[in-house]
Amino acid sequence: MLELLAWGDTGWGDELVRGTLMTLAVALCSFALGQVFGGLGATAKLNGGIVTRAIAEVYTTVVRGVPELLVIYLLFFGSSNAVMGIASLFGYTGYIEVNAFTIGVLSVGLISGAYSTEVIRGAIQAVPFGQIEAGRAVGMRRGQIFFRILLPQTLRYALPGLGNVWQLTLKDTALISVTALAELMRSAQIAAGVTRNPFLFYVLAAVLYLVLTSLSTYAFDRAEKHANRGVRRA
Amino acid sequence: MNLSIMWDAVPKLLAGVPVTLQLVSLALLFGFVLAAVIALMRLSGSRIASSFAATYVFVFRGTPLLVQIFLIYYGLGQFPEVRSSIFWVILREPYWCGILALTLNTAAYSSEMIRGGIQSVPPGQIEAARACGYSRFLVFRRIVAPIAMRQALPAYGNEVILMVKASSLASTITLLEITGIARRIISQTFAVFEVFIVAGAIYLVINFLITRLIRYAEWRLTPYLRRPA
Numbered sequence: 001m002l003e004l005l006a007w008g009d010t011g012w013g014d015e016l017v018r019g020t021l022m023t024l025a026v027a028l029c030s031f032a033l034g035q036v037f038g039g040l041g042a043t044a045k046l047n048g049g050i051v052t053r054a055i056a057e058v059y060t061t062v063v064r065g066v067p068e069l070l071v072i073y074l075l076f077f078g079s080s081n082a083v084m085g086i087a088s089l090f091g092y093t094g095y096i097e098v099n100a101f102t103i104g105v106l107s108v109g110l111i112s113g114a115y116s117t118e119v120i121r122g123a124i125q126a127v128p129f130g131q132i133e134a135g136r137a138v139g140m141r142r143g144q145i146f147f148r149i150l151l152p153q154t155l156r157y158a159l160p161g162l163g164n165v166w167q168l169t170l171k172d173t174a175l176i177s178v179t180a181l182a183e184l185m186r187s188a189q190i191a192a193g194v195t196r197n198p199f200l201f202y203v204l205a206a207v208l209y210l211v212l213t214s215l216s217t218y219a220f221d222r223a224e225k226h227a228n229r230g231v232r233r234a
Numbered sequence: 235m236n237l238s239i240m241w242d243a244v245p246k247l248l249a250g251v252p253v254t255l256q257l258v259s260l261a262l263l264f265g266f267v268l269a270a271v272i273a274l275m276r277l278s279g280s281r282i283a284s285s286f287a288a289t290y291v292f293v294f295r296g297t298p299l300l301v302q303i304f305l306i307y308y309g310l311g312q313f314p315e316v317r318s319s320i321f322w323v324i325l326r327e328p329y330w331c332g333i334l335a336l337t338l339n340t341a342a343y344s345s346e347m348i349r350g351g352i353q354s355v356p357p358g359q360i361e362a363a364r365a366c367g368y369s370r371f372l373v374f375r376r377i378v379a380p381i382a383m384r385q386a387l388p389a390y391g392n393e394v395i396l397m398v399k400a401s402s403l404a405s406t407i408t409l410l411e412i413t414g415i416a417r418r419i420i421s422q423t424f425a426v427f428e429v430f431i432v433a434g435a436i437y438l439v440i441n442f443l444i445t446r447l448i449r450y451a452e453w454r455l456t457p458y459l460r461r462p463a
Contacts, residue, residue: 061438062438065395065434065437065441065442066399066433066437066438067400067401067403067413067437068399068402069402069403069413070402070413070416070430070433070434070437073413073426073430074426077420077421077426078426078427078430081424081426171297171298171299172298173298174298174300174301175298178406185298185301188301188304189304192304192308192309198304198305198309198311198312199308199309199310199312199313202301202304202308203305206293206297206305209296209297209298209301210296210297213297214292214296
């Protein structure tokens with residue numbers, strides 16, 4: 001069994017480790033992209049006009065109500081068409097392929113963003129309005145109120161929810177394996193197929209995912225403790 | 235946008251609805267029983283039982299469902315001992331493997347909701363029941379179970395929706411439920427957006443109906459919260 005996991009050409013150890021790093025890379029990029037979508041979505045829902053609010057509402061309802069796999073298929077099969085369609089407007093008619101990493105980050109980021117929207121919206125609403133009024137009363141500008149009052153507290157309130165979103169995002173990256181991007185799940189699939197040893201490799205993949213999720217639980221616990229260090233508890 | 239492809243896709247995709255609903259309802263049914271057992275183990279006070287339950291929840295919540303499905307469908311079939319055992323009748327069918335994986339997965343999540351529900355029952359009510367001479371079982375049946383159910387229902391509603399979405403992963407082990415059929419139509423017609431819209435709409439309708447049902451159940455279970463007419 002050990003020779004199957006050897007480093008280099010003979011074993012699959014290095015492929016699995018590389019797959020884990022790829023999973024981590026996809027998850028981090030998707031989560032970051034998700035925060036951008038989430039921030040925009042929450043802003044649109046709280047401060048937007050009718051149109052932007054409706055767009056944000058449709059976005060979160062559809063993405064949260066439709067299976068993740070379907071969203072990934074949409075981008076996997078549809079992104080080349082969409083990009084080529086846009087390119088043809090500028091007179092380029094050749095074939096364009098969007099690479100699997102971009103598709104993965106885009107689709108998981110889209111999903112992550114829909115969940116983050118709700119988390120961030122709730123966190124912004126949790127900041128007492130009196131504090132914003134107080135900021136105005138002492139003559140703070142909008143930007144100052146945002147950076148000194150709203151943002152630090154929103155971060156603190158949003159942290160537990162964002163921890164959940166991160167775990168979801170991390171696990172959703174396994175679905176990217178359908179686009180043949182060599183992340184952890186895909187590497188395990190290839191190894192399982194070549195060595196005819198699926199049990200071993202899927203158990204290993206499960207263990208590696210467990211390591212990633214437990215490390216992130218630990219990291220978010222630490223972050224929450226740090227963020228709440230100034231909060232008095234009854 | 236090709237409307238005729240969309241129109242043709244509607245009956246084909248609707249044909250996948252029964253499979254999706256079967257996967258979800260069977261997994262929820264078996265999963266709920268398993269979840270109740272795990273929650274009771276967790277709360278049993280026995281160190282072995284409660285650490286087993288905690289490990290179970292940790293493992294199934296910490297790994298992607300796709301890994302669990304592949305481990306059950308491809309992984310277990312690797313061993314000749316499994317293939318010659320009586321379990322092979324179940325484990326060789328992608329349908330039952332899908333249900334098994336979804337069951338084990340939902341049991342891990344729902345057991346935590348049941349545990350939270352049980353723990354939210356005010357101790358005073360249990361004491362009151364004991365003072366009235368209720369037996370342990372009667373306390374559970376008349377006091378703990380109804381209150382816990384009411385408490386856990388909103389969270390459980392979310393779990394049902396998540397299961398509808400999770401059932402789409404059964405398409406990766408060749409099951410033709412809604413997503414599996416959608417994928418097949420896409421690879422035949424390349425009409426990505428059209429098929430996505432129809433399949434997505436079907437899922438949204440299913441999930442909408444489920445949220446309505448759960449909300450109705452919540453309304454029925456909380457008569458004391460209603461305003462007198």
